[in-house]
Amino acid sequence: MWETVGGSQPVLQRTRMKKKTADRPAKERILDAAEQLFAQRGFYGVSLRDITQAAGVDVALVSYHFGGKRELFTAVFERRAEVLNRERLELLEDVRRRALPGLPSLEAIANAFFEPLLERSARGGPGWKSYFALVAYVNNSPEFGPMMMTRHFDPLVERFIAVLCEALPGCPPREVYWGYQFLTGALTLTFAETGRLDKLSGGLCRSSDLDSVRERLAPYVAAGFRALCERALAVRPKPVRAAARGSRRRR
């Protein structure tokens, strides 16, 4: 029950198991094992034999079901991105609608951005925790980051940035992009739960304490966005744009 990503597949679709212990399809068993191992040691740190052994299936099944190791990697990455981002988008539009005719607060927008992550990380099962660690790996990777994050998260991110721009009237979009850059770095590292914070703080903070994250992340990034916006408006107060181009020249 835990480990279905969509939550809508029929349960008990087979009356009897086919070969192995669990009657879970081999394809998903591979995805689950790959997810956990890729999250832990990255793309190159895991062999197909590690994965298929953990999944209890034959090595050749990877080529058969996915085509190759790289395709398996992207399949793992895609699997949860879709269901996750659909929920985030719905939540965002909810927040926007609920604030009408006014504008939603930055905190509410930020919450819509990571509340689904908090929920899945807390109650979605271990697969989701692995997935978030994997996203942190990909997001920080020069090799996979630009390509994979762009392909699977950009539609959502673009929408969030648009709503953030709305909620920060007069703020140059460039500031919002930078704010998002800082946000996504903090977000992915935090949800990766590497355990470093626990060690650093001597047990005072626990990475796995998601309520602590829930209470703090939104105020933190919302204040950051406001600071960026204010700074930009203070530096060049009126972005009058094209009309006055060049008029600042001395006389």
Place this chain on the structure above:
Amino acid sequence: MWETVGGSQPVLQRTRMKKKTADRPAKERILDAAEQLFAQRGFYGVSLRDITQAAGVDVALVSYHFGGKRELFTAVFERRAEVLNRERLELLEDVRRRALPGLPSLEAIANAFFEPLLERSARGGPGWKSYFALVAYVNNSPEFGPMMMTRHFDPLVERFIAVLCEALPGCPPREVYWGYQFLTGALTLTFAETGRLDKLSGGLCRSSDLDSVRERLAPYVAAGFRALCERALAVRPKPVRAAARGSRRRR
């Protein structure tokens, strides 16, 4: 000139080159090549043959000079950490001293934390850029992060957190640790310069535009820290601690 990490070794120490094109010692050539490749594809994504081929030396030299692949990895990580953190620490104490008898601003503290990174990234040569990408990789890795970041960065970080606590009177240290967690995620991702921001913003922002980072990172995280502090003080206004333990029970 670029690629010396300490900046104090004698130049032109050999009158004639010993074997290869550059008279740079083989040990450092290996470190340089390893740094670039590890940063790009992680620990497992690079073979010793990749590294030694890029360095123009024999494979066996890695075992001879470092002992093994893992030891090479930590040697790469250690090399620049020391010189970097010494400078950051000096800058921090400068900031603190200069503010006496008052307290330094959060912005000034934050600046001391990443101004050395900005300087090295802008004018330290390509090796430093690779190094920061490597730090992002390590920081987000469940396998290497807790161990390696703790060993090589924690003394510095502890000091920064102490100064931040000073600068935020009455703020529970737990908030500062969380603030640092968010900060380090934003920091490492930003300095990794994966190029994702460039792609996402359609060229509006450039990851390599370090002046943009310099202007924005400090206001962002400083505002975040203040927000965390205010939130904590609003939730439980007076942390009276041990004296009143249990006295809140209903009469």
Place this chain on the structure above:
DNA sequence: GAATATATTCAACAACCGTTGAAACCGTCA
């Protein structure tokens, strides 16, 4: 039940992995 499509197993491939030990090269000092 035969035929067909899908899924899984097995064995093997060439290529590459990290590591090692012996041999060769180097400049230096006795």
Place this chain on the structure above:
DNA sequence: TGACGGTTTCAACGGTTGTTGAATATATTC
């Protein structure tokens, strides 16, 4: 010159890598 310690080269080791094709097993359809 000769011996020596510090480097470098070379070749090879056993083990692992991703991938493949043929053979087998299972499920579905006629």
